[in-house]
Amino acid sequence: MGLLYLAGVFKSGRQNRRYLWAEDGTGIKILRLMMSLFRFKFLVRCIRFEDAEYYDNYSLGGYITIEGNLEAFRVRPGFRQYIPNKVSKYGIKKYVLVHERTYYISNIEIYVGNQPEGPYKLSNLSHDVVINMVAPISRSGRNVTTDNWFTRYPLAMSE
Numbered sequence: 001m002g003l004l005y006l007a008g009v010f011k012s013g014r015q016n017r018r019y020l021w022a023e024d025g026t027g028i029k030i031l032r033l034m035m036s037l038f039r040f041k042f043l044v045r046c047i048r049f050e051d052a053e054y055y056d057n058y059s060l061g062g063y064i065t066i067e068g069n070l071e072a073f074r075v076r077p078g079f080r081q082y083i084p085n086k087v088s089k090y091g092i093k094k095y096v097l098v099h100e101r102t103y104y105i106s107n108i109e110i111y112v113g114n115q116p117e118g119p120y121k122l123s124n125l126s127h128d129v130v131i132n133m134v135a136p137i138s139r140s141g142r143n144v145t146t147d148n149w150f151t152r153y154p155l156a157m158s159e
Contacts, residue, residue: 003031063100065145066133097133107133127155
């Protein structure tokens, strides 16, 4: 954990691990002195922070929210979005269904634009996104809050 913290202190948190341990003068020397890259990779593969049994049985509370946001992303996949009024103008647009108090993400959907015809094609209309996102908790008596982009007449009339 300390090595990950040090990488963040050196503003290298998003760099590839090979570059952090590089011996050509571009890496962070203290990381190489503390532990080999092979050992670090082994420990990172073994570390776990969640109790899988707890999350399998997690039940969302009564108040849920659906949010759409743009995750900054520099690589240029075909579904990268441009939204001029956001701080990060380019990124991947995603919709998340979260518990309002714990911020536990129950469902997530990535917006990929127009999809080809086929069995996995989903509608990108705002009311269809909401219906897809709340399908696992539909008719459970929970209060779902959305912002104005999702609030449309067809959604209010759907069951």
